[in-house]
Amino acid sequence: MKKSIVLLLSLALVLSACGSKEKEKAPAEETKTTATQEAPKETPKEPEEQKMATAETEEFAFSYPASWQAFDLSQLNQPAIKAAYVDPAPKVAFADNVNVAADNSKLTAKENADQVVAQYESGALAASIKDFKKISYTDAANNGGILVGEYTNAQSGVPVVLTQYIVPTGNSTYTMTISYGKESYDNGGKETVQKMIDSFKLSSKAFAANGTEKTSVQETTAKTPSGQTQMADVMVQIIPSVTDNAGEMTEKTYNYIVSHKDLFPAVTADSKKAAKASVDASITSRHLFKNITPYLDKMVQVSGQVIDIEEEETEIGTIAIIHVGDENDNSIVGLYMNATGDILEGDEVTMVGLPTSLFSFDNVGGGTTNAILMSVSTVQKK
The missing domain is CATH 2.40.50.140 (Nucleic acid-binding proteins)
Structure with missing residues (x-):
């Protein structure tokens, strides 16, 4: 039984590959993606060119571009990721995307960000992220933090701007990761990223102590360091x-x-x-x-x-x-x-x-x- 051990660690570990894959398979007409996450309630928020929709789960809610589609989480095999959305019709070989992950880290937002930067800069994820460079880190409300960095997507060669909004709750940490091709980021994407960050809200369940028993691998991961x-x-x-x-x-x-x-x-x-x-x-x-x-x-x-x-x-x-x-x-x-x-x-x-x-x-x-x-x-x- 010969098998190649192919590690599809992209979005799961470096939060980028779904863009490249969606570019390869996106047809001209609108496609339907079956998502394993909770069905979001999509409500238009703006009449302008960049309309936004809202994704809601029991733990969090956030806005994302209404033209983006839910990504099939079963393709990622990464239980920590709770929701993911991707541009189904990218103009380059990388699709802008957003995902929200949760783990039981009790580190501060700054400590989490420093770990991320160290990992990316070490080259450990060179199969997907090349030449990562930290641009900035700023403190945010509720003891959160915002990390911005740039890298080259190793699969496509496209420059990417990565923004992570890190929100510790005391018992766990929620991280919204937004990846935009640099050209897209410089042409309106930066403003959309800020809208997504501003819209991100955690529910009381997310802030609750880890006393509720979890019943799935995905939820168990969120409880564990x-x-x-x-x-x-x-x-x-x-x-x-x-x-x-x-x-x-x-x-x-x-x-x-x-x-x-x-x-x-x-x-x-x-x-x-x-x-x-x-x-x-x-x-x-x-x-x-x-x-x-x-x-x-x-x-x-x-x-x-x-x-x-x-x-x-x-x-x-x-x-x-x-x-x-x-x-x-x-x-x-x-x-x-x-x-x-x-x-x-x-x-x-x-x-x-x-x-x-x-x-x-x-x-x-x-x-x-x-x-x-x-x-x-x-x-x-x-």
Whole structure:
């Protein structure tokens, strides 16, 4: 099972790629985009050329250009993003866009902005952002802050002006990110950006303490410190590529990984020992193929021969896909966020990790193979 590990981290991590993609697929006539976010209440606000509409959720509301369309959040696989809108008919190979994300950061707006600048300037996101330069940071009402920067979109070469309105609530942080092509920004976009910022309002629910129980992966991410969720969020993004969109990470698995972040991957002697100690030895692949649901937050161990193994160097480190045929002749495909050392095809290995999803793929014989996707904590050659 050969698969390229394609990390579509664009809008999810650098908040820009949806513009390029919409440019590629936008037809001449108006298109409909199915959104997974809450349906906004669109109300024209101005009779002038740049009319605005209003997006409302239980947590926030803001205005955006009425001609923009809701972006399908399922394409992003980034639970922290709560809403996104994009220009469906850009004039260049980058579409102006806005999104609102939430996390449980308790940093000040300035501290959040400094982290963003450091990340962008480090080149860690060079696959999407090149030559980032901070233009300004200004304090805003309610302990908020506004960060403005410029960069070159690596996919299209288009200069982009990025504006982030960062609003801490004490228990969480909401960030509105507005990305405009520089030409568009200089020709009326700057004024529209200010309108969007001025319109952004948080509800009482957003300011409430984290006492309300969340029921989805998207909402769980908003409750959890961003450092804890980073690896889980990246894994959520990779899984559709690994499984040809046939698999996904459930809330149970996501929450377990977030709560045990030191185990994914387990790279120290102590974390490896902890991972092995967490294994429920009574669970076999036969149990998982019968019904995976009860075991989505249970650590299991599988052993067998490596049928196929692939590693790829990415901007966030080495990622490996390990296809193992176990002692029950079942296929287990491991997603391991680390290098595998000297493990090669044909070797006998033991993997420890979380059952994540049941999926299937076409095999070389012309049939279909059912497989369990595992989020791997440790992998060891026998």
